[in-house]
Amino acid sequence: MNTNSQTEVIKDSSMLLQKTMIAENYDELTNTEETGKKISATFVPGNLNELVMCFDMLNNLPEINAINNGMRKKSGAMVMQAEKQGHSEDVCTYVKADIGSMSRGNLAPNGKPMPSPDLLLLSYTGCFTFMKWFELLRHEYGCETAMLHVPYEGDGVVTQNMRDYVVKQLKEVVIPALEKVSGVKFDIDRLRENLRNSARAEDDFVWVLESAKNKPSPIDAYFGGVYYIGPIFTAFRGTDKAVEYYQLLRKEIEQRITEGKGPITPEGDMQDERYRLVVEGPPNWTNFREFWKMFYEDGAVVVASTYTKVGGVYDLGFRHDPDNPIETLADYCLGCYTNRNLSQRVDMLENYVNDYQADGLLINSIKSxxxxxxxxxxxxQEVEKRTGKPGAFIETDLVDPRYFSAANVKNRLESYFQMIEQKRQGIRSAA
Amino acid sequence: MSTAEITARCKSLYDDLDFTSARAWKNADPERKVIGYMPVYVPREIIHAAGMLPLGILGGGDQMEVIHGDAYYQSYICRIPRSTIELGLTKKLDFVDGMLFPSICDVIRNLSGMWQLMFPDSYVRYFDVPQNYDDNIGGKYYIEELRELLSGLEKLGGKPITDAALRESIAVYNENRRLINAVYDFRAEQPSKAPSVEVYLLMRAGMVLPVEEHNELLNDYLAAAAVEERPVRDNCRIVINGAFCEQPPLNLIRSIEMAGCYIVDDDYMLINRWLLDEVSVEGDPLARLADAFLHFSADSAAKYCDRAQDVGQYLLSTVKKTGAEGVIFTAPSFCDPALLERPMLADRMDEHNVPHISFKYAENSGQMQPIREQAGTFADSIKLWS
Known part of the structure; x- marks a missing residue:
């Protein structure tokens, strides 16, 4: 690793391409007054981008805006602004960053004001807060709202009744609302084409995620993974651009494997892979680089994470299916990570620890x-019991900087790495 | 029976974290089964029709020390799941044959998965309800969900649940709702005659008693309270909102009243009053239950409000109906639904010049002085300036 002090972050070309894509998308979103395009606001889990695009609408994701504001150190003031307006200190900071941002001019990362959405497409998938978040946004914007209620997999299965319910809502609530707001008639063939693109990108995306089974892992599946999920979780799934992005990314990773390289970090290639971890939970965004550095400077690489599954669990086999266009959207929403019950989540983590030959499970527990x-x-506890590998627990928040205590997190991580070392020594002594 | 005797009985049920009366009910017949449920709503009629006892689990209150439960939760998660885990791990629920976890928030939803992992021999169901209220969409989905619940209970009980049994159960719960509404109406009319702690304990008894027995108790209370003379205080009239899941300690309810506020309506144990109208006993009973849920059910933060103009209207109509002079938003700490919804409800109250205050509690809150002062100041401000 390059240990020189650097101000310039080192990025692969896929990261630069992604940065350009996201910037262009924000330019499109903030330019609707000129283009006349309509905006649908929606969430990452249960994101129906392929469908939204059928109506020439743009997809704006409040979570992503909050993340952007978190990474640019702007969210703290927004959260406090919302609290001054009467929102409880106890509730989700994505919501408060979003509400607080409105009071501060609702500026996009390009510095231009974000137009109000024309439609709030509430895909209630795996998170109760979404439901009230959109009620709060409706309260502020007073615009059209379409609700897609996605039942939870309480028993770990998707029943025909659940699937039928989602399909019916898509056909009778969501599509008519999109038609009404956009003035564009629904074209199922256009949807099929978008879904075909999604499936292509998903194949390459899964290949990238699974490349972490190599030793050393050519990717970091959590901090790096955040970049890799960007296009597929946001406004690009179903586009040609997303297909190109994942092809480029795959080539990059193939090259890394050929060269025996570890993952890219903001300070260059990681040289010495000492610990392989599975991580559960979203990252902290306000101190993202500092947080990441605590891992790579100790040679810890994340080989699998659950956060990279909130917008779809593709590595378990799901692909958008153009032959069943509406049903596949229902299956997608029903299968997102946080819509799965705890047993399914434990099974996934157990399999990740085993399949990716990880040293253990780290949970980043998010207050929000x-x-x-x-x-x-x-x-x-369950994963430790089943795998025999040690677990560790740290606590941070999404976009509220008050809940990121660098010293505490670092202490816990260092203790955890020592625990892994001791476990290894114990195994060596026993052998 | 006098109100004091009724209240004493209800208090002993409330204090009994071993659920002795529910255990006794079960022990009376080896075929009997008990199904626990958490707030905010499950169709108890189906459990009753299966010949089982629906048992409301509302956490451990302020008398139970939570030791094991805290090991399962971070500090920023409310208290009801940790005390419920404590009840499970300390075997206070070892006689319960199944648990229902209704769709209320992510914490209770995930608790259903924890229960599956921790108590694998128990019947566990996450009970989802539709957030789409169209008969043809949410209605169809809900009827099938009810059918799945029914079929799970049939399997557990080893016998079919007939439509006739369902209709009888619906009728018994219709009577229960009628009596509960009568108690609430009585209190709204003459709050001095029905102190809120008494009403609370009476409603709470309905969580653990067979419904028929609860109906008798409600009748007895109505008769006794009507004839009992009590001092009339110069209190203002307020509605409590936000306490539909984790319950406040009794002292908090008492403190609000002592501070000068008659509680004329509340959302404690909303399950008792969730269905607003009588459920028809004609036709398909599951369809009738679904119909009631979709079109005649109470509002709470656990539900999606599909029309912006309807947000807060249920609370506003309660304020108007009961002649309340203000609203106290009192939610458990870290309660996502109540705390997320509160700003919208507060705005609606402001639009209609309904004064309101808010504070948070936990089921084991012990320090009441700040709450008494806040509620007292609120009562004074209403009396002096409203």
């Missing part, structure tokens, strides 16, 4: 996110 966090301590 009960959907992820409630039950994580039991999940950790």
């Amino acid at each position: 996110c009960n959907s992820f966090s409630a039950g994580q301590l039991l999940m950790m």
Whole structure:
């Protein structure tokens, strides 16, 4: 690794391409007054981008805006602004960053004001807060709202009744609302084409995720993974651009494997892979680079993560299916990570630890996110019991900098790495 | 029976974290089964029709020390799941044959998965309800969900649940709802005659008693309270909102009243009043239950409000109907649904000049002085300036 102090972050070409794509998307979103395009606001889990595009509408994701504001150190003030307006300190900071941003001019990362959405497409997938978040946004914007209620996989299965319910809502609620707001008639063949693109990108995306089974891993599947999920989780799934992005990314990773390289980090290629971890939970965004550095400077690489599955669990085999265009959207929504019950989540983590030959499970428990966090301590115990590998638990938040304590996180991580070393020594002594 | 005797009985049921009365009910017949449920709504009629006892689990209150439960939750998660885990791990629920976890929030939803992992021999169901209220969409989905619940209970009980049994159960719960509404109406009319702690304990008894027995108790209370003379205080009239899941300690309810606020409506144990109208006993009973849920059910933060103009209207109509002079938003700490919804409800109250205050609690809150002061100041401000 390049240990020189650097101000310039080192990025692969796929990262640069992604940066350009996201910037262009923000330019499109903030230019609708000229283009006349309509905007649909929606969420990452249950994101129906392929469908939204059928109506020439743009997809704006409040979570992504909050993440952007978090990474640019702007979210703290927004969260506090929302709290001043009467929002509780106890609730999700994505919501408060979003509400607080409105009071501060709702500026996109390009510095231009973000137009109000024409439609709030509430895909209630795997997170209760989404439902109230959109009620709050409707309260602010007063615009059209379409609700897609996605039942939770409480028993770990998707029943025909659940699937039928989602399909019916798509046909009778969501599509008519999109037609009404956009003035564009629904064309199922256009949807099929978008879905075909999605499936192509998903194949390459899964290949990239699974490349972490190599030793050393050519990717970091959590911090790096955040970049890799960008296009497929946001406004690009179903586009040619996303297909090109994942082809480029795959080539890059293939090259890394050929050259025996570890993952890219902001300070260059990681040289010495000492610890292979599976991580559960979203990252902290306000101190993202500092957080990442605590891992790579100790040679810890994340080989699999659950956060990279919130927008679709493709590595378990799901692909958008152009032959069943509406049903596949239902299956996609029903299968997102946080819509799965705890047993399924524990099974996934157990398999990740085993399949990716990880040293253990680290949980980054997020104060804001009960959907992820409630039950994580039991999940950790279960995974430890089943795999025999040590687990560790740290606590941060999404976009509220008040809940990121660098010293505490670092202490816990260092203790965890020592624990892994001791475990290894124990195994060597026993052998 | 006098109100004091009724209240004493209800208090002993409330204090009994071993659920002795429910255990006794079960022990009376080896075929009997008990199904626990958490807030905010499950169709108890189906459990009753299966010959089983629906048992409301509302956490451990302020008398139970949570030791094991805290090991399963981070500090930023509310208390009801940790005390419920404590009840499970300390075997206080070892006689319960199944648990239902309704769709209320992510914490209770995930608790269903924890229960599956921790108590694998128990019947566990996450009970989802539709957030789409169209008969043809959400209605069809819900009827099938009810059928799945029914079929799970049939399997557990080893016998079919007939439509006739369902209709009888619906009728018994219709009577229960009628009596509960009568108690609430009585309190709204003459709050001095029905102190909120008494009403609370009476409603709470319905969580653990067979519904028929609860109906008798409600009748007895109505008769006794009507004739009992009590001092009339110069209190203002307020509605409590936000306490539909984790319950406040009794002292908090008492403190609000002592501070000068008659509680004329509340959303404690909303399950008792979730269905707003009588459920028809004609036709397909599951369809009738679905119909009631979709079109005649109470509002709460656990539900999606499909029309912007309807947000807060249920609360506003309660304020108007009961002649309340203000609203106290009192939610458990870290309660996502209640705390997320509160700003919208507060705005609606402001639009209609309904004064309101808010504070948070936990089921084991012990320090009441700040709450008494806040509620007292609120009562004074209403009396002096409203």
